[in-house]
Amino acid sequence: MIHPSTELKTINKTIGYGVVAAEFIPEGTIIWTLCDFDRIFTPLELSQLPPHYREIIDKYSYVNSSGETILCWDYGRYMNHSCSANTFTLDEFNYIAIRNIHEGEEITCDYAQLNYSVEELNCSCGQPTCRKIIRNKDVFLYADIWDNAVYKAFANFSHVKQPLLPFVKNKKYLSALQNGVEKIPTTKITYIDRKGLFA
Ligand SMILES: [Zn+2]
Incomplete structure (x- = not known):
């Protein structure tokens, strides 16, 4: 479920929709938090879908580290990539804003965290730090930078409004993170080697 203070907007003709x-x-x-309305497909369920459904899934879903395919039920599925993304995974269930996001600013993530079916995605996000090509394995190259940004952002967690908190599935875990009982996992946790996963 995407944060309620967001809207779906056309970014431009090339990019199409984005979340702002x-x-x-x-x-x-x-x-964003994985909520009960989001649809989760096992590799077997995915393989049994007819091609016209597979096309939709390939475009709008992501794959988690267990090999499940997640299709967001709301317009969270329109979140675009940026090589200077303003959200990253806090854990496998939640994305956190790593800097202040201003009204009208696009909300972005890094597609390297989504385990895309293609090895390489071309990027023209326009950021000075644009990598030009996005690979799932980029998570290993950039994890230190992303992790530090997430650790720093999480320090604000209890001081800011959290409208998605009622929908968070792993509230106890987040409390444990806040109390320091658990450590924030590295952003690398999202990675899965897709080879042999899908038919
Ligand atoms: Zn880029």
């Missing part, structure tokens, strides 16, 4: 902040969203806010 409808008001200021501070660093440390959960931007």
Whole structure:
């Protein structure tokens, strides 16, 4: 489920739709959480879908580290990639804003965290740090930078409004993170080697 203070907007003709902040969203806010409305497909279920459904799934879903394919039920599925993304995974269930996101600013993630079916995706995000090609294995190259950004953002977690908190499935785990009982996992946890996973 995407943060409620967001809206679906056309970014431009090339990119198409994107998710934009409808008001200021501070660093440390959960931007997306895996909720009960999101659809989860096992590799077997995925393989049994007819081709016209597979096309939709390939475009709008991501694959988690267990090899399940997740299709967001809301317009969270339109979140675009940026090589300077303003959200990253706090854990496998939640994305967190790693900096303040201003009204009208596009909310972005890094597609290297989504385990795409293609080895390489071309990128023209326009950021000075654009990698030009996005690979799933980029998570290993950039994890230190992303992890530090997530650790820093999580320090704000309890000081900012968290409208998605009622929908968070692993609230106890988040409490344990806050209390320091658990450590924030590295952003590398999203990775799965896709070879042999899917028919
Ligand atoms: Zn880029």
